[in-house]
Amino acid sequence: MxxxxxxxxxxxxxxxxxxxxxxxxxxxxxxxxxxxxxxxxxxxxxxxxxxxxxxxxxxxxxxxxxxxxxxxxxxxxxxxxxxxxxxxxxxxxxxxxxxxxxxxxxxxxxxxxxxxxxxxxxxxxxxxxxxxxxxxxxxxxxxxxxxxRNVSGLEIDRDYIWSYKEALVPDEIPQNLLVVGSGAIGMEFASFFLKLGAKVTVVEMLPKILPNEDDEISAYMEKSLVKQGMIIFTDSNLGKVKRLHNGVEVHIERGNEKSTHIFDRIISAVGVxxxxxxxxxxxxxxxxxxxxxxxxxxxxxxxxxxxxxxxxxxxxxxxxxxxxxxxxxxxxxxxxxxxxxxxxxDSIPGCTYCHPQVASIGLTEQKAKELGLETKIGRFPYSANGKAMAMEESEGLIKTIFDARSGELLGAHMVGAEVTEMIQGFGIAKSLETTEAELMNTVFAHPTLSEMMHEAVLDAYERALHLHR
Structure with a gap:
């Protein structure tokens, strides 16, 4: 000693x-x-x-x-x-x-x-x-x-029920995978295995996936992932979980509806x-x-x-x-x-690296309403951006939220290619207490994905140049 x-x-x-x-x-x-x-x-x-x-x-x-x-x-x-x-x-x-x-x-x-x-x-x-x-x-x-977090009835056994550690080192790709929890960790693993050919089901007890995100962004993501083939149960709970010889039998409860499913593996992503x-x-x-x-x-x-x-x-x-x-x-x-x-x-950006990516900072539209704030909201779609089209990445949306009285940037919410790289632009703007005036007068390079950030700001004040409402 x-x-x-x-x-x-x-x-x-x-x-x-x-x-x-x-x-x-x-x-x-x-x-x-x-x-x-x-x-x-x-x-x-x-x-x-x-x-x-x-x-x-x-x-x-x-x-x-x-x-x-x-x-x-x-x-x-x-x-x-x-x-x-x-x-x-x-x-x-x-x-x-x-x-x-x-x-x-x-x-x-x-x-x-x-x-x-x-x-x-x-x-x-x-x-x-x-x-x-x-x-x-x-x-x-x-x-x-x-x-x-280890949940009663869904204890990590490292064979059939995985935490993030086991999910990072799979020997093979599960044919039929259940992901419990739709936060950033759950959705990233769900997206990874889906892209590699697994049939992926996600169960979330709350009314929407990515619960911390703006409602509009969460809804957009759910629609996109379902289109890719993901099965999503929101407002749902796990009932009995039974280990089988070569898989897991799971009862999923959604309101009065109950269904039984068999999965090769389960990833538990229910928090920390x-x-x-x-x-x-x-x-x-x-x-x-x-x-x-x-x-x-x-x-x-x-x-x-x-x-x-x-x-x-x-x-x-x-x-x-x-x-x-x-x-x-x-x-x-x-x-x-x-x-x-x-x-x-409100000054800490959040990023989820599924496909499409999600990134956000500041207040959601719902939170701003709860606080009684009068807002101006702008949106700009990836489908109207030339760089996104050239990349074959025309799926996505940029959303900005401003205080209607002061012009303060309250929040920004993004879904689409490379938004996790672009969110820092709005982070810097919030850190500098930038208003809509400075953002409107900032020159954004062309052709870039970041031009959509500028257009989303302009749209909040009915000045979007490449979008007709």
């Missing part, structure tokens, strides 16, 4: 933790980071990055199959799922090694093991060999993330729970909210002085970019830059 002293200790090496550690080191602090499993966290190893690799493979496969529409003839196209998975894992491995390298270059001391908080700003680190060491830190940042167990939070006075997430103030400080929490463990939205930003805020606040605050929920 050894004793070492640090200015800041970060517990967890995911996109919140490692970014916080690097920023804290840049500001001159002596920093330690403790990670028990994967540098880069779930996002890099079992989430954001590997899923995008899989989805890129599915997208390439679809493009090649449809190459004739571009005047290119391709025959005998086939899938090698093992190679697709191997590519995905190799990318994650490379990026994980990159995180370790960045921490080393920034002189962050790293410790592999499980950290437990002790009184008097101490941390016990238990290593894989069961050895223990004690670290002292003036400030502690908890960034332990979250994990897949925070990793707060065995951290010693209670002995240090760190309080949790009613959902089990760590309570923090606007700068990430918990109920215990000197202890901060960032990312998924500190509550929704559980997004990597939100965690990274909160990590920077915590590091800068600890270092004396007290004018920084965490991003508000």
């Amino acid at each position: 050894t004793n070492q002293k640090y200015d800041i200790a970060v517990v967890g090496g995911g996109p919140g933790g490692y970014v916080a550690a690097i920023r804290a080191a840049q500001l001159g602090n002596k920093v330690a980071l403790i990670e028990r499993e994967h540098y880069g966290g779930i996002c890099l190893n079992w989430g954001c990055i590997p899923t995008k690799s899989l989805l890129q493979s599915a997208e390439r496969y679809t493009q090649i199959k449809n190459a004739s529409s571009f005047g290119i003839n391709v025959t005998n196209v086939s899938i090698d799922i093992k190679a697709i998975v191997a590519r995905s894992r190799a990318i994650s491995q490379k990026l994980g090694d990159g995180v370790r390298h960045l921490l080393k270059k920034n002189r962050v001391a790293t410790f592999d093991g499980h950290a437990t908080l002790l009184p008097e700003k101490r941390l016990s680190v238990t290593r894989a060999d069961k050895g223990e060491m004690i670290l002292h830190a003036d400030n502690i940042i908890i960034a332990t993330g979250a994990r897949a 729970v925070p990793n707060t167990e065995e951290l010693g939070l209670e002995r240090c006075g760190v309080q949790l909210d009613e959902n089990g997430f760590i309570k923090t103030d606007s700068q990430g400080l918990t109920s215990s002085p000197g202890i901060y929490a960032i990312g998924d463990v500190a509550g929704a939205p559980c997004l990597a970019h939100k965690a990274s930003h909160e990590g920077i805020v915590a590091a800068e606040v600890i270092s004396g830059k007290t004018n920084h605050t965490k991003p508000t929920r």
Whole structure:
């Protein structure tokens, strides 16, 4: 057992933790980071990055199959799922090694093991060999993330009922797949397996898929996915789930209607729970909210002085970019830059990488109405954009929401090709508190997909140039 002293200790090496550690080191602090499993966290190893690799493979496969529409003839196209998975894992491995390298270059001391908080700003680190060491830190940042929720009756068995981990490394493509939950994780896996030829059914207990999105966008996506062949049950629940010799029998309940289905595999994507167990939070006075997430103030400080929490463990939205930003805020606040605050929920973009893609920021139309705001709403379809037509991507919609009195951009909601790359334009606009006047007077390049963003702004004020209402 050894004793070492640090200015800041970060517990967890995911996109919140490692970014916080690097920023804290840049500001001159002596920093330690403790990670028990994967540098880069779930996002890099079992989430954001590997899923995008899989989805890129599915997208390439679809493009090649449809190459004739571009005047290119391709025959005998086939899938090698093992190679697709191997590519995905190799990318994650490379990026994980990159995180370790960045921490080393920034002189962050790293410790592999499980950290437990002790009184008097101490941390016990238990290593894989069961050895223990004690670290002292003036400030502690908890960034332990979250994990897949396990639902009673739908317990993950890794054979027939998968979490996102098993779904990332399939040995073969299920012929008949059920996805439970239609948030971003569920819909991305549903889209991936659908593109590779699986028959995919999605069950969602809420009235719409992608429940956090604007109603109009959710409805657009459901129509598109059903057209692609996906079967979607909204306002539905799972009844009895019975494991068979080579599959799973599932009862789906929708109102008074009940039906029985047999699936090869099930992916459970019903949310996450925070990793707060065995951290010693209670002995240090760190309080949790009613959902089990760590309570923090606007700068990430918990109920215990000197202890901060960032990312998924500190509550929704559980997004990597939100965690990274909160990590920077915590590091800068600890270092004396007290004018920084965490991003508000309305300023954090959300992206779903299914086909077509979905991206959004700010208030939905429904939320604006609930707040009693008078709005101006603009829309522009992909079908009226030349670049989209040239790409054979004419399915999509850009929607903007403005405050009718002030011209403030309240929200933007997008569905279509590359919207996950374009959403940052509206993010910057919101960050700069841009009004419709600045956006209207901004010159957008031609021919681009981003021109539709400009047209959607113009349409909100009945000035669209390439759309006649």
